[in-house]
Amino acid sequence: xKILEAKNIVAGYHKSEILHGVxxxxxxxxxxxxxxxxxxxxxxxxxALMGYINIFDGKVIWKGEDITHLKPYQKVKxxxxxxxxxxxxxxxxxxxxxxxxxxxxxxxxxxxERMGRVFELFPILKQKLSAKAGTLSGGQRQMLGMARAxxxxxxxxxxxxxxxxxxPKASEEVFMTIADMHGRLEKSIIIIExxxxxxxxxxxxxxxxxxxKNEFEDEAQNILSNPKIKEAYLGG
Amino acid sequence: xxxxxVIVNSIIRASxxxxxxxxxxxxxxxxxxANFAHTELAMVGAYIAFIFNVxxxxxxxxAAIIAAIATGLFSILIDRAVFKKMRESTGIIVxxxxxxxxxxxxxxVRAIWGPDAQNYAVxxxxxxxxxxxxxxxxxxxxxxxxxxxxxxxxxxLHYTTLGKAMRATSDDPALAQASGIATEKIITYVWFxxxxxxxxxxxxxxxxxxxxxxxxxxxxxxxxxxxxxGGIGNPYGAMLGALALGLAENFGLYINFGKVLNxxxxxxxxxxxxxPTGYKPAxxxxxxxxxxxxxxxxxxxxxxxx
Ligand SMILES: Nc1ncnc2c1ncn2[C@@H]1O[C@H](COP(=O)(O)OP(=O)(O)O)[C@@H](O)[C@H]1O
Ligand SMILES: [Mg+2]
Numbered sequence: 001x002k003i004l005e006a007k008n009i010v011a012g013y014h015k016s017e018i019l020h021g022v023x024x025x026x027x028x029x030x031x032x033x034x035x036x037x038x039x040x041x042x043x044x045x046x047x048a049l050m051g052y053i054n055i056f057d058g059k060v061i062w063k064g065e066d067i068t069h070l071k072p073y074q075k076v077k078x079x080x081x082x083x084x085x086x087x088x089x090x091x092x093x094x095x096x097x098x099x100x101x102x103x104x105x106x107x108x109x110x111x112x113e114r115m116g117r118v119f120e121l122f123p124i125l126k127q128k129l130s131a132k133a134g135t136l137s138g139g140q141r142q143m144l145g146m147a148r149a150x151x152x153x154x155x156x157x158x159x160x161x162x163x164x165x166x167x168p169k170a171s172e173e174v175f176m177t178i179a180d181m182h183g184r185l186e187k188s189i190i191i192i193e194x195x196x197x198x199x200x201x202x203x204x205x206x207x208x209x210x211x212x213k214n215e216f217e218d219e220a221q222n223i224l225s226n227p228k229i230k231e232a233y234l235g236g
Numbered sequence: 237x238x239x240x241x242v243i244v245n246s247i248i249r250a251s252x253x254x255x256x257x258x259x260x261x262x263x264x265x266x267x268x269x270a271n272f273a274h275t276e277l278a279m280v281g282a283y284i285a286f287i288f289n290v291x292x293x294x295x296x297x298x299a300a301i302i303a304a305i306a307t308g309l310f311s312i313l314i315d316r317a318v319f320k321k322m323r324e325s326t327g328i329i330v331x332x333x334x335x336x337x338x339x340x341x342x343x344x345v346r347a348i349w350g351p352d353a354q355n356y357a358v359x360x361x362x363x364x365x366x367x368x369x370x371x372x373x374x375x376x377x378x379x380x381x382x383x384x385x386x387x388x389x390x391x392x393l394h395y396t397t398l399g400k401a402m403r404a405t406s407d408d409p410a411l412a413q414a415s416g417i418a419t420e421k422i423i424t425y426v427w428f429x430x431x432x433x434x435x436x437x438x439x440x441x442x443x444x445x446x447x448x449x450x451x452x453x454x455x456x457x458x459x460x461x462x463x464x465x466g467g468i469g470n471p472y473g474a475m476l477g478a479l480a481l482g483l484a485e486n487f488g489l490y491i492n493f494g495k496v497l498n499x500x501x502x503x504x505x506x507x508x509x510x511x512p513t514g515y516k517p518a519x520x521x522x523x524x525x526x527x528x529x530x531x532x533x534x535x536x537x538x539x540x541x542x
Pocket of ligand 1: 018038042045
């Protein structure tokens with residue numbers, strides 16, 4: 001069952017058009033990676049899906065419902081969770097407050113219960129509850145960003161370059177956690193990555209985006225096992 | 237005048253300034269523009285209280301509360317009509333617009349009530365006299381209300397969901413929306429809180445002296461000075477800045493600069509020199525300039541994240 005379908009998305013900032021008709025879809029409980037060169041419009045696509053920027057043309061369909069023009073906070077209520085690449089935490093708020101804000105739309109009891117579940121996935125956060133998020137390491141911030149997004153128990157997670165700027169070890173931990181969110185929590189996930197090996201290894205499918213257009217798509221396994229495609233899109 | 241009296245006067249002044257500087261700073265924090273209509277809205281609040289107090293004969297406390305609520309709501313209307321359309325504009329454009337709003341408010345009030353000073357219907361204040369200082373019951377109230385407002389604001393920011401959402405929105409509005417926070421709603425609350433506090437400050441100043449259409453314009457420099465000195469956008473900075481400015485204004489008039497110049501009698505010349513009372517407003521102006529030159533981000537201001 002397709003839960004998300006973006007059809008011919010034309011979008012951009014103010015009047016400059018960045019996406020010239022991008023189409024992607026996501027099956028229930030699927031993990032999809034979007035790769036592409038710097039500036040291809042990957043982050044812009046996530047912002048368009050979340051409702052941060054104007055969609056000039058095209059449609060976003062969520063479980064059969066047209067949600068193209070909903071605002072970000074309304075999309076959160078529909079079941080979207082978003083972790084941006086930069087600014088993935090509230091730096092002047094404590095870890096605990098970041099999680100509470102993640103649960104802003106939820107009741108007090110729900111917040112408590114979700115926090116318990118989030119700590120199972122991110123034990124490190126439990127030890128840092130009163131630390132200001134701005135003082136965390138890059139890897140810890142990424143963890144907190146994902147934990148914050150999980151507080152609404154979203155069906156869909158949009159992760160923008162979750163491993164950017166992280167050490168190999170931290171990045172491995174992040175991808176293990178993403179695999180967990182998929183395996184244990186049964187989330188449907190869209191991941192954006194530039195360096196996509198790790199991401200592809202936990203993905204079902206992959207889209208390649210170039211200059212605001214769909215360039216290529218395939219099963220993640222096919223891309224990883226085909227040297228030619230690997231060379232073309234992953235730089236060998 | 238005793239030293240203690242000077243300190244008491246400073247605290248009274250700081251309480252008034254803090255009520256105003258706090259609102260200015262939180263609007264700046266969330267909306268990223270310096271609202272030059274802020275003190276004019278305090279003046280509007282003072283006149284709304286005048287209607288209920290003098291016009292309708294209600295006690296001033298009741299009139300002040302009604303005015304705080306009414307002015308808070310009025311600021312939400314102004315936001316909807318003017319500032320909401322400018323959320324994407326740079327701070328400087330919105331700031332200039334707010335100057336226009338301020339001028340419009342001042343002249344509207346002047347057109348209705350005339351330019352002259354007027355007084356609230358409050359009983360004559362009989363000062364409490366001690367050996368070291370004298371203070372009127374009203375001034376005690378000013379301090380109590382100032383301190384209560386600061387404590388309430390601290391509790392709001394740290395112990396309520398609304399307060400945390402305000403801080404989250406200030407940190408990162410996009411991420412706040414990604415957390416399901418309707419930031420426009422938060423902005424509405426921020427206006428209400430900021431301008432009700434300002435209105436309260438306006439009424440207190442009006443009670444201590446008088447109300448006049450130019451009263452908002454007259455306090456714009458000290459209020460901006462307090463907010464900027466503490467680090468604009470930082471509520472605790474606004475409180476600290478108000479205290480620092482209250483002290484500076486009162487000690488500025490109290491200190492014999494003649495003694496300062498001859499190093500307390502070390503140098504052979506002696507002549508008393510006090511800053512004339514008429515120059516009191518200049519003190520905040522000079523401090524503002526010095527702060528902007530030496531430490532533009534203020535005492536508690538964050539470094540710009542680069
Ligand atoms: N806030 C913005 N305003 C205007 N243009 C932007 C903004 N953010 C990104 N762009 C432009 O959009 C294009 C795509 O950027 P982005 O989606 O971030 O690429 P990617 O994530 O694939 O590296 C780039 O040309 C970039 O300059
Ligand atoms: Mg990007």
